[in-house]
Amino acid sequence: MFTITKTLNTALISVASLALLTACGSESSSEPEEISEKTGYPICSNNDKKALLWEYLQRVYLWNDSLPANINLQDYPNTSALMEAVRKSPEDIYSVTRAGQTRVTTRNQETTIPHTEIIEYQGLNVAYMAYTGFLPEQEQQLISALDDLAEQEPDAMILDLRENSGGWGFLGKHIGASINSNLTGMELFYHTTNATITPQVLVEVGDLFDSPTTLEQATADLDAFRAPVLIDDSALEFSMDLDQLIVLTSETTCSASELLINGLEPFIDVVLVGEKTCGKPLSSFSQTVCEGTGAEETFSPIVGLIHNADGVTDYYDGLPVDCSVSPTRADGWANTQDPSVATGLFYAVNGSCN
DSSP states (O other): OOOOOOOSOOOOOOOOOOOOEEOTTOSOEEOOOOBOTTTSSBTTSHHHHHHHHHHHHHHHOTTGGGSOSOOOGGGSSSHHHHHHHHSOTTTOSOOEEEESSOOSSSSOOSOSOOEEEEEEETTEEEEEEEOOOBOGGGHHHHHHHHHHHHTTOOSEEEEEOTTOOOBOGGGHHHHHHHHOGGGTTOEEEEEEOOTTOOHHHHHHHHHHTTOOOOHHHHHHHHHHHHSOEEOOOTTOSOOOOOSEEEEEEOTTOOTHHHHHHHHHTTTSEEEEEESOOOOOOEEEOOEEESTTTTOOEEEEOEEEEEEOTTOOOOOTTOOOOSEEOOSOOOSSTTOTTSHHHHHHHHHHHHSSOO
8 A cells, every 4th residue: 555656557458359269070169268478378367467477576676686586487376475475575575466456545435534623732722633544536635624724823733643554645745834834845755766667667567568658658657756756835725834743653654654754854853652653665566467357466566665855764663653652542533531642742732751
């Protein structure tokens, strides 16, 4: 799951019809394996997929300058072993391959906003929102939930990201603007890539995965990926106009959740309550090969490093908390007996953890 702004289309590698060879005078026939012109191996064989992955990594992998100069594909039993062997350590534990097609969402869930509430606590009205995944198909739900809370003019905001492992980071632009409309136009985040990615390289990647693209489209895709994402209030009707955001975090708080926290820190007081986050300032591009053959695999190498407006990106060890709280949790959302919720409320009133 950054997962994340994806600018490459999921590629398909088709298997051509196999011709029947009939030996002269023979009563039997055989079906020879068709050889890929790209790799020199039988299409969708283990070696074919390893060769495609290796070509892909050399072109788009964030740390492609750290890849071995030469490898023997036969030394690796499968694409997963190859990926694990060549990815950069210790920064990259996230580049993976997996059987099956690209996952479109971080998880199957009817809503990524299971609970919102205005909690009346010691004279303050505190907005609470649990947010469990940055999913683009639920963008309007996010906007509506933020507007519903902001319309009630809360005195403080608690954003519960303890079960949010990430998704599409651009959705954070709505959260930032809802917290404070004065942030509109500020830079939430931007990506850097390896030094060798060019539009022509993306054209080559499209050809590699039988997903052709034009140089013009590749240029637009690369520019969009590298362009800053700005905080934007255009979809919102209301703003809370707060100078502080209290965020409940856990070791599951990852990727786009960390992007949001890191992205807002140059502009407002972001207070983390709970456990330090997972530590993933990174984004990936996924490509699926051999779809429809029963031998599908998806390659998801890291291709982008995420920065905030101040250029901060080095949080591989996780974002540290301001108020450390045991991961023990009470039932239900916004439960004031929950240690993290209780600490967040206390901080909203008193400006300290306890």
